[in-house]
Amino acid sequence: MKYKNFLSSKPIFPSDNGEIIDWIDRTTIKLQFTAISQHIDFVNASIKEEQKELESMARDFVETLDGYDENEKNSIYHSFINGGSSSFNYQYSAINSFPQIQWRSEFLVIYSYFEHTLNRLCYEVQKKSKFKLSLKDIHGQGIQRARTYLVKLANVDEPFKAKNWQRAKFLSEIRNKIAHNNSVIKFEISESKSLSAKIQNEQYIELDKVFPNNEEAEIFLSYKFLKQSVIELHNCLLEISTYPLYASKVKT
DSSP states (O other): OHHHHHHHSOOOOOOOOSOSSOHHHHHHHHHHHHHHHHHHHHHHHHHHHHHHHHHHHHHHHHHTOOSOOHHHHHHHHHHHHHOOOOHHHHHHHHHHHHHHHHHHHHHHHHHHHHHHHHHHHHHHHHHHHTOSOOGGGSSSOHHHHHHHHHHHHHOOOGGGGSHHHHHHHHHHHHHHHHHHHTTEEEOOTTSTTSHHHHHHTOSSOEEEESSTTOSEEEEEOOHHHHHHHHHHHHHHHHHHHTOOTTGGGSOO
16 A cells, blocks of 8 residues: 555655756766766776786795795895886786776776766756857867856856866866876976976875986876766866756746
8 A cells, every 4th residue: 555655646856946957967967977986996996906916926926936035035026016027027017007097098088078068068058048159169178168158158157266176177187188198297396386286285196207307207196086086076067067047047
């Protein structure tokens, strides 16, 4: 009987209050970011398993060596793991670089989805507000073009003053260096506004000098950085998409 009452009752949905997109679209965005976050977890677990297997191979190989004491064997083991010229070390180094290949690829996917969704919000605003100008008519590119469209045409300004948008711009800088310069940037930490100086203050990103005494450095991402980026970019979109642009048109 209680099941019958449940099936006959009207479903209760969140009310829309004139936001740029409704709660269904916002839920879809959340689910996509959740899927990306879960994939990052899967990749991280897979990388750890591969590294454990190769470390085990290194230990097994060192144990087969005769005429070496424990200290010498430990030294050889760490040489395999951290440097050297053996064919085994080459294989391990390839796997050891695999995390960066994965994290950079994952980060490009995260950022691409963020930028694509931000552009979609612009087209939703154009459709609902019946603007003649579209996003493609606006000068510029990337997320700055989308910001210009939303601020100048629709007066959606508050979300772009928030810290999540500032964070999105920082992530945009990193994305561009990964996509267009193989993660290499100028090493100029004395310049407070430079990307390298900003990265120096980050907890989950590292900079490594490409060559000694060189003026360039390479960006190294981490699992925690990607997890953090998913949250930050989702929050940024949430602030923009929930802006009550059409509140006066909603029937109460």
